[in-house]
Amino acid sequence: MTEMIRIRDLAKRFGSIHAVDGISFAVAKGEVLGFLGPNGAGKSTTMKMITGFLQPSAGSAEVCGFDVERQPLEVKRRIGYLPEGAPAYGDMTPLSFLEFCADVRRLSGADRRAKIEAAVEKTTLQGVLYQPVDTLSKGFKRRVGLAQALLHDPEVLILDEPTDGLDPNQKHEVRSLIHGMARDKAIIISTHILEEVDALCSRAVVIASGRIVADGTPGQLEARSRLHNAVTVRLKNPADAAALRAALAGQPGIAGIEENGAEATVLPAGGQPILAIVDGALRDKAIAVEEIKVERGRLDEVFRSVTAKPKSNDTGKRG
Amino acid sequence: MGIWAIFKRELASYFLTPLAYIFIVIFLVLTATFTFFVGGFFDRGQADLQTFFSFHPWLYLFLTPAIAMRLWAEERKSGTLELLLTLPVSVASTVLGKFLAAWVFAGIALALTFPIWITVNYLGSPDNGVILASYIGSFLMAGAYLALGSALSATTQNQVIAFVLTAAVGVLFVSFGSSMVQSFFTGWAPAGLLEALRGFSFLTHFQDITRGVIDLRDFVFFVTVIAAFLWATVLLVDLKKGR
Numbered sequence: 152m153t154e155m156i157r158i159r160d161l162a163k164r165f166g167s168i169h170a171v172d173g174i175s176f177a178v179a180k181g182e183v184l185g186f187l188g189p190n191g192a193g194k195s196t197t198m199k200m201i202t203g204f205l206q207p208s209a210g211s212a213e214v215c216g217f218d219v220e221r222q223p224l225e226v227k228r229r230i231g232y233l234p235e236g237a238p239a240y241g242d243m244t245p246l247s248f249l250e251f252c253a254d255v256r257r258l259s260g261a262d263r264r265a266k267i268e269a270a271v272e273k274t275t276l277q278g279v280l281y282q283p284v285d286t287l288s289k290g291f292k293r294r295v296g297l298a299q300a301l302l303h304d305p306e307v308l309i310l311d312e313p314t315d316g317l318d319p320n321q322k323h324e325v326r327s328l329i330h331g332m333a334r335d336k337a338i339i340i341s342t343h344i345l346e347e348v349d350a351l352c353s354r355a356v357v358i359a360s361g362r363i364v365a366d367g368t369p370g371q372l373e374a375r376s377r378l379h380n381a382v383t384v385r386l387k388n389p390a391d392a393a394a395l396r397a398a399l400a401g402q403p404g405i406a407g408i409e410e411n412g413a414e415a416t417v418l419p420a421g422g423q424p425i426l427a428i429v430d431g432a433l434r435d436k437a438i439a440v441e442e443i444k445v446e447r448g449r450l451d452e453v454f455r456s457v458t459a460k461p462k463s464n465d466t467g468k469r470g
Numbered sequence: 471m472g473i474w475a476i477f478k479r480e481l482a483s484y485f486l487t488p489l490a491y492i493f494i495v496i497f498l499v500l501t502a503t504f505t506f507f508v509g510g511f512f513d514r515g516q517a518d519l520q521t522f523f524s525f526h527p528w529l530y531l532f533l534t535p536a537i538a539m540r541l542w543a544e545e546r547k548s549g550t551l552e553l554l555l556t557l558p559v560s561v562a563s564t565v566l567g568k569f570l571a572a573w574v575f576a577g578i579a580l581a582l583t584f585p586i587w588i589t590v591n592y593l594g595s596p597d598n599g600v601i602l603a604s605y606i607g608s609f610l611m612a613g614a615y616l617a618l619g620s621a622l623s624a625t626t627q628n629q630v631i632a633f634v635l636t637a638a639v640g641v642l643f644v645s646f647g648s649s650m651v652q653s654f655f656t657g658w659a660p661a662g663l664l665e666a667l668r669g670f671s672f673l674t675h676f677q678d679i680t681r682g683v684i685d686l687r688d689f690v691f692f693v694t695v696i697a698a699f700l701w702a703t704v705l706l707v708d709l710k711k712g713r
Contacts, residue, residue, distance in 0.1 A: 203555075203556055224558045227557060232556045239550065243483070
């Protein structure tokens with residue numbers, strides 16, 4: 152595993168506001184890092200520093216061994232970046248826009264043509280190549296931005312909310328596109344959509360108020376949920392819930408039961424597997440069930456619990 | 471090359487909107503109007519283009535801000551600045567590429583006044599050396615206005631503000647040399663200050679050129695002003711991009 156991105160104690164202050172407050176992590180080739188956090192947590196600011204748009208107030212960022220502040224052009228050559236909101240020149244057509252990016256990146260001749268064609272194909276822009284970007288739908292605009300980021304087949308991709316504003320089909324397409332490229336690149340995507348993390352990311356970093364509050368695989372994060380390894384049963388007869396409660400009361404390893412209509416969720420103590428205990432209790436009391444499932448834990452719940460602000464220090468809108 | 475790509479895109483973008491054509495038409499109509507009606511081109515009975523060139527400093531005053539206002543304000547407003555500055559080109563190259571596009575565009579408008587040069591040659595035998603020098607001087611002066619506009623465009627997201635700021639500061643640069651401002655200072659201000667103010671005026675340097683006094687220093691002045699404002703643009707773009 153080679154580290155493609157390494158940031159150390161990165162910080163950014165805007166006046167008295169600490170938008171990013173000492174963040175460190177590394178991303179290796181083949182990893183897709185999901186960058187999560189509430190609005191204003193510092194996700195975009197961190198990305199802007201890695202891509203060399205903003206100068207860090209402290210700390211450093213390295214891409215493929217090049218320091219962003221000392222060798223910005225080397226870094227920028229190796230990064231494909233989709234800024235927040237996927238900006239593009241509105242009066243240009245997607246084709247002329249991609250040609251411009253290819254020229255700036257010094258692609259020429261057959262290579263230039265092949266790369267533009269490949270980027271167009273990956274983002275299925277063929278139908279709108281000659282329409283001004285301003286006249287395109289939100290989904291197409293986002294794909295133009297993605298095409299621009301992928302154009303030079305970069306080793307590192309930094310995508311700020313790549314699926315924001317897309318419909319479910321388009322989201323699926325973009326996800327499979329990213330998934331398909333993941334093997335030989337290092338990718339950072341920021342998102343609010345937690346299912347995306349499950350579907351796409353090999354690792355998730357959660358930040359809040361400019362600090363990292365959780366860092367691990369989606370599975371590890373889910374394990375921090377109080378629902379991790381909980382067992383949810385749907386009873387044929389809701390009246391049996393009391394019997395189930397009685398059977399499980401006092402059993403070691405059981406933390407409690409939450410009832411919700413015909414469904415009862417049995418919570419484990421310490422996240423230990425409890426399926427066997429619940430199953431035993433159901434058989435003992437001969438309670439009929441329609442469905443039984445083991446919960447993996449819910450990312451949204453973990454997300455809320457780790458990003459909930461202990462004190463109110465809203466930093467305003469600065470993604 | 472990065473500069474070349476930026477230059478090409480920027481120049482092409484002028485012609486993607488009606489702005490370019492409107493600008494060129496207005497510029498040509500105004501130069502002709504001022505030369506023939508206000509300046510009395512025919513009444514003077516002289517085969518030269520002094521009347522034509524004498525209005526350039528004032529025309530540029532409000533026409534060049536219209537070219538320069540979008541250079542950075544628009545990029546900042548639409549968010550493309552972030553895209554542009556994360557491409558592998560230095561800020562200096564980007565500033566230069568954009569400026570050159572605006573300058574070449576102004577050059578195209580200026581070049582399209584060539585019929586008047588032909589006319590004056592048809593009517594008499596002017597000093598074509600002076601006319602050529604005046605054209606070069608006018609082009610350099612346009613560059614100075616545009617460099618000023620570029621720097622001020624980098625300070626705002628709003629093109630209208632960029633326009634007004636550039637025109638306002640432009641007035642200062644022109645009027646330092648005008649007889650009105652000069653006579654205001656004459657008598658009480660030290661002669662040195664008067665000279666210094668004159669020295670900073672676009673008008674003074676340009677008039678020297680069009681009168682046929684070809685002094686390299688006048689050309690150097692404009693080149694220096696261009697370089698200074700482009701350098702300021704680089705600083706301002708860097709300074710303001712985070713906000």
